Amino acid sequence: MIGPLRESIGVTVDTSSVGPFLESKTGAIRAALARKMDFTEARLKGIIVGDKLSGQLLNRRTGRLSNSVRPTETIVTNSEITGGVVAGGTGAPYARPLEYGSNEHPIPLEAVNAKVLHFVMNGKEVFFKRVMHPGNRAYAFMRGTLGEESANIQAGFQETAAEAART
Numbered sequence: 001m002i003g004p005l006r007e008s009i010g011v012t013v014d015t016s017s018v019g020p021f022l023e024s025k026t027g028a029i030r031a032a033l034a035r036k037m038d039f040t041e042a043r044l045k046g047i048i049v050g051d052k053l054s055g056q057l058l059n060r061r062t063g064r065l066s067n068s069v070r071p072t073e074t075i076v077t078n079s080e081i082t083g084g085v086v087a088g089g090t091g092a093p094y095a096r097p098l099e100y101g102s103n104e105h106p107i108p109l110e111a112v113n114a115k116v117l118h119f120v121m122n123g124k125e126v127f128f129k130r131v132m133h134p135g136n137r138a139y140a141f142m143r144g145t146l147g148e149e150s151a152n153i154q155a156g157f158q159e160t161a162a163e164a165a166r167t
Contacts, residue, residue, distance in 0.1 A: 010072070010084030011040060011146075013157055025165045032164035033157060034076050037083040040153055041071035044085045044145060052141040058098065068092040087142060101138030107131045 013033055049066045052058065060066055068091050074083040088095030109131050111117050116127045146153075 010082060011037065011153060013037070013081045014079065016079040028167065029161050029164040030076060030081065032160050033081045034074055036157055036160040037074045037081050038071070040156065041074070041083050041085055044149065045069050045071055047145050047149065048085065048087070048141055052139075052145060057139045057141050057144070065092040065095060065098070068095060085142065097136060098139050099142055100140075102133070102135045104135045105133050107133050 049069050053066045053069070054060055058065070065087065068089055069085060069087045072084045072086055074081065087099075107130075109117055116129055117131060119126050119128070
């Protein structure tokens with residue numbers, strides 16, 4: 001069985017490029033960049049939930065998709081600081097099709113106490129053995145946010161590294 005699908009966006013900062021002249025500052029720079037990563041993850045989450053999933057791209061219905069958006073753990077190694085934002089999982093398994101789009105596909109509904117499914121659509125009773133989802137376009141609520149914010153993110157990390165190097 002395949003587990004729940006989760007979508008993520010990530011940011012990786014290559015700290016090995018700071019150069020030998022900053023070796024004595026590497027620890028302070030790395031710590032400052034890790035704090036900046038935590039801030040950036042929270043900021044991206046805020047934009048995704050507060051803007052993209054609150055009417056800009058998608059309208060909030062149940063709040064499950066918005067509630068599934070969360071920052072990942074910031075991971076610091078000698079050469080990288082990695083973090084990101086994920087969405088989806090068991091609470092909102094539709095995150096992936098909303099992010100990337102989907103083709104027409106059957107919806108896994110089954111009649112419980114009957115041989116067919118029964119709905120009222122447009123005031124008429126209808127019966128189906130199975131239901132097809134018509135598919136949807138890609139909303140790119142996460143990838144789009146990262147693309148729109150990438151220049152600001154890069155500038156913020158550069159500024160943070162330079163400031164930490166000066167102290």
